[in-house]
Amino acid sequence: xxxxxxxxRLVIALAVATMLAIFLVYTAxxxxxxxxxxxxxxxxxxxxxxxxxxxxxxxxxxxxxxxxFRLRDVEGGASIAVVYRGSVPDLFKSGRDVVLKGxxxxxxxxxxxxxLSTKCPSKYVAEKKS
Amino acid sequence: xxELGRAALIVCLGLAVYAVGGGAYAAWTxxxxxxxxxxxxxxxxxAAALVASGVLLGGLLRHDFSLTYVWQHTSRELPDPYVVxxxxxxxxGSLLLWLLILTGxxxxxxxxxxxxxxxxxxxxxxxxxxxxxxxxxxxxxxASPFATQAAQSDGLGLNPSLQNxxxxxxxxxxxxxxxxxxxxxxxxxxxxxxxxxxxxxxVVTRRWTLVAWTFLGFGQLLGAHWAYVEVGWGGYxxxxxxxxxxxxxxxxxxxFLHSVMIQEKRGMLKIWNVLLVIGAFALALFGxxxxxxxxxxxxxxxxxxxxxxxxxxxxxxVLAASIALVVSRLPLLRAKTRLESPVSRExxxxxxxxxxxxxxxxxxxxxxxxxxxxxxxxxPVTVGPPYYNFxxxxxxxxxxxxxxxxxxxxxRRASLRGLGRTFAWPLGVALATGxxxxxxxxxxxxxxxxxxxxxxxVLASIALEFARGxxxxxxxxxxxxxxxxxxxxxxxxxRYGGYxxxxxxxxxxxxxxxxxAYDTTRERRLGxxxxxxxxxxxxxxxxxxxxxxxxxxxxxxxxxxxxGGEHLGAMRPGKNQYFAEQQVSNEAAIRSDRLNGEDLxxxxxxxxxxxVFLKVLVKPLVNLVWVAGFVFLAxxxxxxxxxxxxxxxxxxxxxxxxxxxxx
Numbered sequence: 134x135x136x137x138x139x140x141x142r143l144v145i146a147l148a149v150a151t152m153l154a155i156f157l158v159y160t161a162x163x164x165x166x167x168x169x170x171x172x173x174x175x176x177x178x179x180x181x182x183x184x185x186x187x188x189x190x191x192x193x194x195x196x197x198x199x200x201x202f203r204l205r206d207v208e209g210g211a212s213i214a215v216v217y218r219g220s221v222p223d224l225f226k227s228g229r230d231v232v233l234k235g236x237x238x239x240x241x242x243x244x245x246x247x248x249l250s251t252k253c254p255s256k257y258v259a260e261k262k263s
Numbered sequence: 264x265x266e267l268g269r270a271a272l273i274v275c276l277g278l279a280v281y282a283v284g285g286g287a288y289a290a291w292t293x294x295x296x297x298x299x300x301x302x303x304x305x306x307x308x309x310a311a312a313l314v315a316s317g318v319l320l321g322g323l324l325r326h327d328f329s330l331t332y333v334w335q336h337t338s339r340e341l342p343d344p345y346v347v348x349x350x351x352x353x354x355x356g357s358l359l360l361w362l363l364i365l366t367g368x369x370x371x372x373x374x375x376x377x378x379x380x381x382x383x384x385x386x387x388x389x390x391x392x393x394x395x396x397x398x399x400x401x402x403x404x405x406a407s408p409f410a411t412q413a414a415q416s417d418g419l420g421l422n423p424s425l426q427n428x429x430x431x432x433x434x435x436x437x438x439x440x441x442x443x444x445x446x447x448x449x450x451x452x453x454x455x456x457x458x459x460x461x462x463x464x465x466v467v468t469r470r471w472t473l474v475a476w477t478f479l480g481f482g483q484l485l486g487a488h489w490a491y492v493e494v495g496w497g498g499y500x501x502x503x504x505x506x507x508x509x510x511x512x513x514x515x516x517x518x519f520l521h522s523v524m525i526q527e528k529r530g531m532l533k534i535w536n537v538l539l540v541i542g543a544f545a546l547a548l549f550g551x552x553x554x555x556x557x558x559x560x561x562x563x564x565x566x567x568x569x570x571x572x573x574x575x576x577x578x579x580x581v582l583a584a585s586i587a588l589v590v591s592r593l594p595l596l597r598a599k600t601r602l603e604s605p606v607s608r609e610x611x612x613x614x615x616x617x618x619x620x621x622x623x624x625x626x627x628x629x630x631x632x633x634x635x636x637x638x639x640x641x642x643p644v645t646v647g648p649p650y651y652n653f654x655x656x657x658x659x660x661x662x663x664x665x666x667x668x669x670x671x672x673x674x675r676r677a678s679l680r681g682l683g684r685t686f687a688w689p690l691g692v693a694l695a696t697g698x699x700x701x702x703x704x705x706x707x708x709x710x711x712x713x714x715x716x717x718x719x720x721v722l723a724s725i726a727l728e729f730a731r732g733x734x735x736x737x738x739x740x741x742x743x744x745x746x747x748x749x750x751x752x753x754x755x756x757x758r759y760g761g762y763x764x765x766x767x768x769x770x771x772x773x774x775x776x777x778x779x780a781y782d783t784t785r786e787r788r789l790g791x792x793x794x795x796x797x798x799x800x801x802x803x804x805x806x807x808x809x810x811x812x813x814x815x816x817x818x819x820x821x822x823x824x825x826x827g828g829e830h831l832g833a834m835r836p837g838k839n840q841y842f843a844e845q846q847v848s849n850e851a852a853i854r855s856d857r858l859n860g861e862d863l864x865x866x867x868x869x870x871x872x873x874x875v876f877l878k879v880l881v882k883p884l885v886n887l888v889w890v891a892g893f894v895f896l897a898x899x900x901x902x903x904x905x906x907x908x909x910x911x912x913x914x915x916x917x918x919x920x921x922x923x924x925x926x
Contacts, residue, residue: 144614168644
């Protein structure tokens with residue numbers, strides 16, 4: 134083996150260190166969004182993404198005063214009122230599992246605009262054909 | 264019939280057991296005829312997989328609803344092409360497709376290697392057999408496509424979002440890519456098991472890696488185009504876990520394709536290459552796991568099933584066994600030469616590899632983050648597109664620069680003075696482009712401006728490389744410029760095919776930057792007769808139409824489009840209300856400008872006779888993304904095309920070794 138250490142090692146060490154640094158800086162400033170069910174929402178004030186099943190009637194207008202509906206845990210249980218503005222996916226309707234970002238505001242979950250998306254049913258079963 | 268399918272799968276399983284057991288014993292004891300019979304067992308397993316696939320396809324086409332799979336995934340009204348695509352529309356069928364492609368690829372690889380590298384096959388066959396064993400075991404014992412039930416009069420139908428021409432080609436292409444990565448993995452393991460330290464496995468599997476990589480890359484672009492045209496939210500890639508599932512092995516394979524060149528030329532990076540090929544294969548398995556296990560609910564994962572733990576177990580086993588093997592063979596993998604300078608061709612390859620692998624790992628981290636945080640903290644935390652976009656810029660922009668530097672820099676050690684001479688032209692072109700773009704107003708996005716300057720640098724350096732080669736060729740043999748260029752490419756297909764692929768990546772980058780850094784989005788309610796201006800487009804709402812088609816009511820907003828006083832006609836974004844599925848689908852309207860590659864993308868909501876809510880996206884240069892797909896394909900084909908001169912050179916290099924092995 135040569136006396137001098139290979140520059141490859143230095144290069145790799147520097148590169149790895151740089152990447153780690155970039156990574157740390159990123160996670161320090163941004164970070165992710167916690168994903169919660171309606172029953173876990175109590176007392177949370179920060180922005181979270183909420184997963185649940187749409188239950189009951191959907192009312193209002195997503196482009197004006199806001200779309201109003203209730204979200205329940207997918208497994209059943211507690212539900213919470215949601216108000217949301219912005220684009221609504223095609224598959225959105227009562228009975229679907231959806232996810233949206235937002236924060237709790239005096240008992241109502243106020244959605245962040247344009248974050249609503251539907252989760253596909255885990256197993257697709259077609260509606261009865263006529 | 265289902266009995267025949269089940270029996271074929273059991274035969275396939277038996278043959279795989281024999282290929283693993285018999286093959287390993289033969290390789291251990293050096294019995295050549297037994298080893299050949301183990302290889303033949305793999306070829307026979309392809310026949311068995313063909314029979315099983317034939318039975319399933321027959322069941323699908325005959326609408327045999329006594330087969331649970333056929334009942335779950337098709338219906339009588341489903342058009343025939345989609346009946347065929349239902350083969351890979353569900354979990355059991357797509358596993359069978361994996362097995363079919365796997366046994367097919369393995370057979371071809373064995374038949375080809377019998378001529379070019381017979382000595383490698385002894386230990387490669389049992390490795391291939393092991394993978395076949397896993398998939399046929401899943402199909403026999405865990406997720407059988409031939410489960411039966413009391414016959415039903417009609418099936419449940421195929422998910423409407425899969426009833427699309429793109430879904431005929433996109434999934435099989437990804438599977439061809441995923442499965443194709445098995446071959447280089449098996450040969451690498453075969454070479455290690457046989458205690459070989461030469462580069463033969465790299466040479467034998469180069470085309471396999473390229474083919475798998477090409478399918479993966481092109482398949483992903485097809486998927487992106489489907490999302491853009493059909494899903495209609497105005498984008499083409501959303502960092503969905505399932506999109507990431509295909510991107511990760513592609514990135515690992517890209518790194519591998521580059522670093523094997525260093526091993527071939529300089530005998531370096533041997534451990535790294537073996538680790539990359541293991542990683543690419545494990546990520547391909549992981550990709551199948553993500554799309555098929557339902558561990559992450561996303562629009563692609565339709566099934567939640569029992570195969571998940573098996574898959575994770577197999578991935579763990581593959582990683583543990585192959586890494587143990589690498590560790591036990593470390594002395595064989597010692598490099599013959601060392602990196603001489605951090606400024607050299609080898610070093611740029613090394614940087615490119617580090618960046619690609621780092622990008623791949625950050626994506627893996629993002630995909631696994633919700634699972635990890637749920638396991639540790641009890642609640643899943645997700646990372647969204649901003650996370651991925653950040654790393655795309657952090658790692659993608661340096662990669663772009665390296666793509667311009669790599670092909671021009673000298674091997675071993677480059678002098679700074681030489682560098683200045685080499686890069687004077689590309690640097691000049693890049694600076695000029697940057698300044699010109701700044702004057703034109705591209706400074707609105709700094710990453711965009713930097714990206715475009717880098718793109719100009721890479722294109723200039725590729726053009727320079729072609730020009731220099733052609734000039735040298737012409738000086739040597741005379742003739743026209745075109746003939747010299749054809750000769751140049753024909754004699755160095757790998758190299759110039761690679762440059763064409765680089766050009767495709769630059770086109771892709773130009774398209775992605777244009778459509779994401781310089782796009783415009785406007786949305787507003789537009790009354791009948793009202794006009795809104797977006798960039799230099801003027802859009803006027805003329806009214807709504809509603810027509811009854813065979814299976815849906817088609818509601819359209821008619822929007823008149825003008826640009827710079829020129830009348831461009833009407834566009835009709837809208838919604839389809841499907842009667843049978845009771846589902847509404849968004850039908851975006853897209854107008855592509857052939858001259859500047861710009862798209863005007865309209866989404867209409869709340870369509871009424873008096874008003875419409877219109878979302879308007881102007882996406883400059885987005886069409887270059889699709890053009891890049893075809894340039895990519897052309898470059899790959901050039902690099903893949905059989906090359907008699909290369910074959911002769913390799914025969915000279917490895918011929919003696921093989922002759923000894925055969926004796």
